[in-house]
Amino acid sequence: MSNSDLDMLKAMLSHRRPYGSKTELAYIDRFITPLGVQADKFGNRFVIVGEEKPSILWSSHTDSVHREEGFQQIEMTGTKIHLPKKSKSNCLGADDAAGNFIMIKMIEAKVPGLYVFHFGEEVGCKGSGGIANETPEFLDGIKAAIAFDRRGFTSVITHQRGRTASDAFGDSLAAQLPDRFKNDPTGVLTDTKIYMGIVPECSNVSVGYENEHTKDETQCVQHLFQLRDHMIKIDASKFVIERDPKGVQSEPPKRSSWSGSSSGFGSTSRTLRTLQRMRQRDLEDLVFRYPRQVAAYLEEIKVSVQELDDAIWLSNSRARRESTLLDLFDDEGFHAA
Structure with missing residues (x-):
């Protein structure tokens, strides 16, 4: 284990990086700017290595879900980095400092490859959304977009709430990683999902963090450094490209505007029936796709911004997240969702 790399990783994790914060920008200046990156109008930093027209996009994001900017103390026990017990930080931020590393x-x-350090992933994939919606030509020639933004130790993601990479591609990537890696269809959302209608193969790879977005978040250094050793020798010419991005099922048509009646997103009762059929991750995907309609619905049922903000930041563990967020809603049907 390289002491210099370990020191670098610890320094990266000492930064609390809320989206657009001074600390995130300081982090970018310290660790990413020296790589010779350029910045686009969406805040993404990118650089091309090797080929003039690369076919592979490597992806991670610079922001974290920290509540406050500034710096934090970290500790290491065995092979895992974590927050001290009395830390006031709400997360470690290995999601996604590990991918940046x-x-x-x-x-x-x-x-x-084309390396993109995405801006604003944690607040709705703003950076990747900007590229996909406004400058899709940036992705011309890209055959595979691979993110380093997945929890755990074994995943090569083939689905992000829908197929985003072929099994053949996943197998060809996993074959060059530690033996424990295998195809995983349980992904939800990271920046590469945003490119699924443009880029044939869009995946995500486990970088060894766990309990992300909570005070209990950890980063396994042994896993991360083993992955590093494989990635610096990766041969993308061995990747199998099979998926047709144009064959992706189209998203449901966007609703026009919220009306609270049968038009738009639907009546309150019908919306609740829809939510009842959804599990947690389906609901996350819905919020991502229809943020304005969801915000209007929350306003209609009189959930204030302050109430929602407090509930989100109090949800520092999975159990607490379930009880705190649902307590905002007193509708019996919603609790059954």
Whole structure:
């Protein structure tokens, strides 16, 4: 285990990086700007290594879900980095400093590709959404977009609430990673999902963090450094490209506007019936796709901004998240969702 790389990782994790905060920008200036990156109008930082027209996009994001900017103390027990017990921080931020670390090491090793350090992933994939919606030509020639933004130790994501990568591609990527890696269809959302209608293969790889978005978040250094050792030797010419992005089922038509009646997103009762049929991750995907309608619905049932903000930030553990958020809603049907 390289002491210099470990020191670098610890320094990265000492930064609390809320979207657009001074600390996130300081983090970018310290660790990413020296790589020779450019910035686009959406705040993404990117650099091309090797090929003039790369076919592989490597992805991670610079923001975290920290409640406050600034710096934090971290500790290491065995092979895992974590927050001290009395830390006032609400998360470690390995999501996605770990992905940034892998990409930095790949750039230093001159692994070919288009590297994008996305801006604003944690607040709705703003950076990748900007690229996909306003400058899709940025992705011309890209055959695979691979993110380093997945919890755990074994996943090569093939689905993000729908197929985003072929099994053949996943197998060809996993074959060059530690033996424990395998195809995983249980992904939800990261920046590469936003490119699924443009780029044939869109995946995500486990970087060894767990309990992300909570005070209990940890980062396994052993896993991350083993992944680093494989990624700096990766041969993208062995990737199998099969999926047709144009064959993706179209998203449901966007509703026009919220009316609270049968038009738009539907009546309150019908909306509740819809929500009842959804599990947690389906609901997350709905919120991502229809933020304005969801916000209007919350306003209609008189959930204030302050109430929602307080509930979100109090949800520092999975159990607490379930009880705190649902307590905002007194409709019996919603509790059954």
